Amino acid sequence: MTEWTSGDLRLTNVTKRYDTFTAVDQLDLVIPRGSFFALLGPSGCGKTTTLRMVAGLDQPTIGQIWIGLKDITETKAYQRNVNTVFQNYALFPHLSIIDNVAFGLRRRKVSDHKAKAMEALELVQLAHIATKKPGQLSGGMQQRVALARAIVNRPDVLLLDEPLGALDLKLRRQMQIELKMIQSEVGITFVHVTHDQEEAMTMADTIAVMNAGRLEQVGDPATLYEHPKSTFVANFLGQSNLLEATVKSRDGSIAELDVHGVSLRLPVDRLENGASAVWLGVRPEKLRLVANGSAPDGTGDSNRLTGVVTDASFTGLATNYLVRLPWGQELMVVQQNDGTSRVAAGAQVTLGWAPEHGFALDAKQDAHAGAQDQADDSGAA
Amino acid sequence: MSEPGGDAAVTEVQRPRRVRPSYTPYLLLLPGLAWLVVFFVVPTLSLASQSLQTGNVETGYTLTWHFQTYVDALSHFWPHFARSIIFAGIATLLTLLLAYPLSYFIAQKVGRWKNFLLVLVIAPFFTSFLIRTLAWQTILTDNGPVVALARSTHLTDLLQWVQLTNNDSLMNSRFAVICGLTYNFLPFMILPLYANLERLDHSLIEAAGDLYATPIKTFWKVTWPLSLPGVVGGTLLTFIPAAGDFINSRLLGNTQTVMIGQVIDSEFLRVQDYSTAAAVSFVLMAIIVVIVAFYVRRAGTEELV
Numbered sequence: 067m068t069e070w071t072s073g074d075l076r077l078t079n080v081t082k083r084y085d086t087f088t089a090v091d092q093l094d095l096v097i098p099r100g101s102f103f104a105l106l107g108p109s110g111c112g113k114t115t116t117l118r119m120v121a122g123l124d125q126p127t128i129g130q131i132w133i134g135l136k137d138i139t140e141t142k143a144y145q146r147n148v149n150t151v152f153q154n155y156a157l158f159p160h161l162s163i164i165d166n167v168a169f170g171l172r173r174r175k176v177s178d179h180k181a182k183a184m185e186a187l188e189l190v191q192l193a194h195i196a197t198k199k200p201g202q203l204s205g206g207m208q209q210r211v212a213l214a215r216a217i218v219n220r221p222d223v224l225l226l227d228e229p230l231g232a233l234d235l236k237l238r239r240q241m242q243i244e245l246k247m248i249q250s251e252v253g254i255t256f257v258h259v260t261h262d263q264e265e266a267m268t269m270a271d272t273i274a275v276m277n278a279g280r281l282e283q284v285g286d287p288a289t290l291y292e293h294p295k296s297t298f299v300a301n302f303l304g305q306s307n308l309l310e311a312t313v314k315s316r317d318g319s320i321a322e323l324d325v326h327g328v329s330l331r332l333p334v335d336r337l338e339n340g341a342s343a344v345w346l347g348v349r350p351e352k353l354r355l356v357a358n359g360s361a362p363d364g365t366g367d368s369n370r371l372t373g374v375v376t377d378a379s380f381t382g383l384a385t386n387y388l389v390r391l392p393w394g395q396e397l398m399v400v401q402q403n404d405g406t407s408r409v410a411a412g413a414q415v416t417l418g419w420a421p422e423h424g425f426a427l428d429a430k431q432d433a434h435a436g437a438q439d440q441a442d443d444s445g446a447a
Numbered sequence: 448m449s450e451p452g453g454d455a456a457v458t459e460v461q462r463p464r465r466v467r468p469s470y471t472p473y474l475l476l477l478p479g480l481a482w483l484v485v486f487f488v489v490p491t492l493s494l495a496s497q498s499l500q501t502g503n504v505e506t507g508y509t510l511t512w513h514f515q516t517y518v519d520a521l522s523h524f525w526p527h528f529a530r531s532i533i534f535a536g537i538a539t540l541l542t543l544l545l546a547y548p549l550s551y552f553i554a555q556k557v558g559r560w561k562n563f564l565l566v567l568v569i570a571p572f573f574t575s576f577l578i579r580t581l582a583w584q585t586i587l588t589d590n591g592p593v594v595a596l597a598r599s600t601h602l603t604d605l606l607q608w609v610q611l612t613n614n615d616s617l618m619n620s621r622f623a624v625i626c627g628l629t630y631n632f633l634p635f636m637i638l639p640l641y642a643n644l645e646r647l648d649h650s651l652i653e654a655a656g657d658l659y660a661t662p663i664k665t666f667w668k669v670t671w672p673l674s675l676p677g678v679v680g681g682t683l684l685t686f687i688p689a690a691g692d693f694i695n696s697r698l699l700g701n702t703q704t705v706m707i708g709q710v711i712d713s714e715f716l717r718v719q720d721y722s723t724a725a726a727v728s729f730v731l732m733a734i735i736v737v738i739v740a741f742y743v744r745r746a747g748t749e750e751l752v
Contacts, residue, residue, distance in 0.1 A: 123653050143656040156654035160672045169668075170658035215658070 073099035073134045075120065075223050075255060080129035082115050089115040091279040093129070097223075097257060097272075102249050104258045104270035108302070108436075112279040113259045117225050120257065121150045133222050144173075149216035150225040154232070155208045157200035163187070163211055164196040170219040186218035187211075189248060206237045213245070217252055226258045230265065242268050263303050267291070275299050277436065291349075293336070297427050300347050302436035307353070307397045310429070311346040313337065320421065326393045330369045331421040343429035350398040352423040355387060357407075358414040369424070371417045373397070378411050389417060498725035508721065520726040524710055528734065531707040534621070534696075535689035538628035542636040542685050543678065545629070550640035550677075551670075555647065568637050576631060580698045583627050587617040587699070619701040627695035632688065636681040643677025644670075679746045687735055707731055 075097040082090040090112040097103045105113040118124040120131055122143030130139045138146050149170065157166050164183050171179035187193045190210035200208055209229060216224055229245075230238045246269050249256045260266050266273050267287040275282040275290065275298070282302075283295045291303055300306035311323040311330065321334045323346055330346060337344065358372070376396060377388040385408050387399040399417065401408070409415055498516060502508035521528075553564045571579055586593055594617050597603045606612040611622040647670065655665040693708030700706075707727065714724035 121657055123657070143653070144659045144661055148657075150654070150657045152650050152654055154648075154650055156648065156650040158651060158654070158669060158673075169655070169660070173659040173661075173664060219658070 073222060073255075074132075075099075075257070076132040077116070077120070078130045078132070080116070080119060080126045080131060082112070082119060082124065083127045088279050090119070090126075093279075093281060095274060095281065095284070097255060099222075099255055100253050102246065102256045102258065102269060102271045104260060104266035104273045105276060106260055106263060106266040106273050106302075107276035107282075108261055111276040113261075113276050114227060116276070117150070117227055117257065117259045120223065121148055121225050122146045123150075147219075147222045148225060149219050149221040149223075150227060151209075151212045151216050151229045153227045153229070155200075155212040157208055157211055157215070159200055162197050162199060163192065163203070166200065166211060167215045167218055169215065174219070183214075183218055186214040189217065189251070190214045190244075205232055206241065209233065209241065210244075213248070217248070217254065220252075221254060223255045223257060226256060228260055229258070230260075230262075238265070245269060267303070275302060277302075293425055294347070294427070296435070297345060297431040297433055298436035300425070300427060300436070301434065305350055305398055305437075306347045307350060308345040308347050308427070308433045309395070311344050311426075313342050313344065323426075325371075326391070328371060330371075330424070332424045332426060333422055336424065336426050338426075338428070341426065341428070345427040345429055345431070345433060347425045347427060348419050348423055350386075351384075351400040351402070352419050353397065353399045353417045354419065355389070355399050355401055355409060356416050356418070357409050358416060369419050369421055371397075373415060373417065375409055375411050375413045375415055378409060380408070387415075389415060494725045494728060497721055498729055500722055502722075504719045504721070513722070516722045516726045517730065520723050521730060524707065524727055527705055527707045527710050528730070530704070531690050531731075532734070532738070534625055534628060534704075534706060535686050535692075538625050538632065538689050539636075539682050539686040541625070541629040542633050543682060546633060546636035546640050546681065547674075547678075550637050550644050553637075554641050554644035555649070565641065568634055568641075572634065576694060577698075579631060580627050580694050583623065583630065583699055584618060587623050587626070589616050589618065593617065613701070613703075618699065619704075621700070621704050623699035624696050624704050624706075627699045628689045628692060631692075631695065632685040635684040635688070639680035639684060640674065640677040643674050643680070647673060675746060679743060682742075683739060687739070690735055691731060 075095075077093050077095040080090060080093040080095075081088065093112075093116060105116060107113045115124060119126050122138070122141060122145075126139065130137050132138065133147070138148075158169065161169070164180065164187065167186050168179045168183035171182055176182065184193060184196065187196055190213055192207060192210055192214065195203065195207065200211065203211065209232075212229070226245075230241050233241060242265060245256075245258075258266070258270060271286060272284065273287055273290055274284045277298050283290060283299045285293075290299060294300035294303065294306070297306075297308065300308065309325045309330075311325045314322040314324050314329070316322075316334050316337070319334050321332050321337055323330045323332055323344070325346060332346065355375075371391055373389040373391045375387055376390050377386075379386045382403065384403055385401045387401065387409070388396045389399055390396050397417065496510055497508070499510060499512050499514065500508040501511045501513045501516075549568075553561055553568075557564060585591065588594070594603070597606075597617060598615060603612065603615045603617070606617070606620075606622050607615065611625070612620040617623055651669055651673070652665055655669045656662070660668060691708045693706060693712050696704050696706040696709050697712075711724050711727050711731070714720050714727060718724075
């Protein structure tokens with residue numbers, strides 16, 4: 067946390083307390099200049115509060131916010147070189163599109179503000195509607211105007227508060243790609259707040275997963291997905307199968323784990339030093355499923371479990387199975403539709419996976435943390 | 448009146464396949480239309496006719512298309528017209544200055560006290576207009592604390608200097624009439640402004656601040672233009688009745704503060720020159736329509752409403 071360069075956005079020990087609860091709790095975060103950073107978490111996790119504190123719309127109870135070497139904690143929103151794309155866009159209804167985009171430039175008395183605003187509108191491909199009023203535009207267009215209005219000021223940091231939440235799925239996909247392209251074109255630091263894990267993974271270089279006002283884990287999307295550090299991250303980013311395991315032995319680079327009497331293996335570096343009781347996690351798509359008797363040696367992977375298929379649903383791209391293990395737990399399995407023969411419900415199967423596809427989490431954590439949040443949010447979106 | 452409409456709806460439900468024009472909307476319009484015809488169109492026409500008749504109360508009036516009445520009325524009473532417009536204009540401006548911050552405060556800042564404060568705004572309506580105006584006589588009376596304070600702060604001298612009063616009292620002066628008008632029409636300014644400012648999207652204020660606008664700039668560039676429909680509504684509701692008011696000028700003014708409403712009142716009820724009274728009423732109506740039309744065009748709020 068000590069290595070940073072000028073222009074990075076830094077939050078040190080930022081805490082926001084309201085009368086009865088703490089929205090953001092001792093947040094330490096460095097967001098490198100020019101990165102596309104996502105703050106991901108379920109609603110009420112404090113991500114929007116964090117964003118508003120960076121924008122200057124809320125004051126932290128304690129802690130500091132820095133941009134480069136400048137402490138901006140005490141400055142007002144209009145004194146910060148930070149711009150926001152608001153969730154509801156907040157376009158000024160009485161001003162034309164071009165005047166909306168030029169608003170910030172005018173306030174800062176930038177010369178040739180009209181030309182610069184037109185340039186920004188061209189960047190979002192809306193130069194042809196410059197004289198219209200916001201009320202005459204579709205949601206997707208308003209979204210792009212809001213983006214142009216923020217980008218045109220070349221802020222040190224651009225904040226996006228669930229900017230795609232109000233758009234339909236197809237438009238959202240299109241805007242995700244467009245936003246990412248624009249970001250790499252202008253090179254401004256983007257801080258994107260979202261509850262949509264897929265959106266965060268698609269767009270961001272780095273994701274910070276927040277839960278209940280605290281940071282769960284920060285990292286690039288692949289690391290977060292492959293090596294989650296908490297059950298919350300494991301369940302909130304995609305789906306995870308978590309098996310109750312105890313460490314039997316550590317032998318060189320491979321550890322032996324006991325799961326209900328079955329011996330399973332995991333690379334030692336995935337285990338914390340001295341950990342004995344853990345959740346052994348494996349993603350549904352990492353599991354290979356083979357019907358018993360169809361192949362002499364099962365799946366060919368070194369970790370194997372046997373069970374009965376209780377549910378098989380074909381989604382086109384893949385088949386989703388639920389497999390009940392001898393001790394009653396059900397595992398999710400995703401089998402790509404790559405020509406492998408499908409298995410019907412009721413079949414006896416063997417599940418196999420390579421040891422390096424597993425991950426271990428502290429057994430003291432709640433195995434279901436984050437799973438419900440994700441289901442709720444995707445339902446609401 | 449709702450009965451025929453209800454029956455029509457029932458018959459339509461019973462015979463769903465026959466498409467026929469529904470008369471229900473017109474039936475529902477009928478009571479309002481009837482009201483307007485009986486209490487606005489007919490009296491207006493009768494007033495127009497009256498203004499062009501000659502005669503007197505004893506012998507009766509005949510329609511002689513005597514347009515000279517208008518010329519005489521205007522040449523006699525133009526100072527009263529001008530005075531009414533000026534007094535109403537000043538009072539409207541003062542109500543706006545008082546009501547805007549108050550409405551903004553109630554709409555945006557007080558949270559759960561909103562309704563209570565609105566009740567306080569409307570509370571004066573529970574007493575009659577006349578009583579409220581008479582109360583100002585007591586407030587501005589010569590040996591009251593208000594006058595004492597005004598004298599000790601030399602406010603009376605200032606008011607005399609700008610010719611709002613004639614001596615070192617406050618009662619029976621232009622100042623008193625304008626105070627009365629301002630006070631009495633204040634709620635008509637507050638309520639439309641409140642209704643407008645209450646809908647003001649707070650994220651627009653935040654967006655302006657985010658885009659480098661200081662609070663003062665934010666007000667002039669965002670809040671004020673967005674509140675114009677409320678401002679226009681409030682000023683119309685204040686200016687129009689204030690221009691025709693005759694209670695405040697009679698109870699709080701003197702012979703030099705006579706407003707046009709007072710002229711109409713006395714021409715009708717004391718002088719009983721019905722033709723002149725009708726002509727003056729018509730001219731007042733025309734002046735107000737012209738001023739309002741010009742004002743609404745200038746404000747250019749059609750797009751915002």
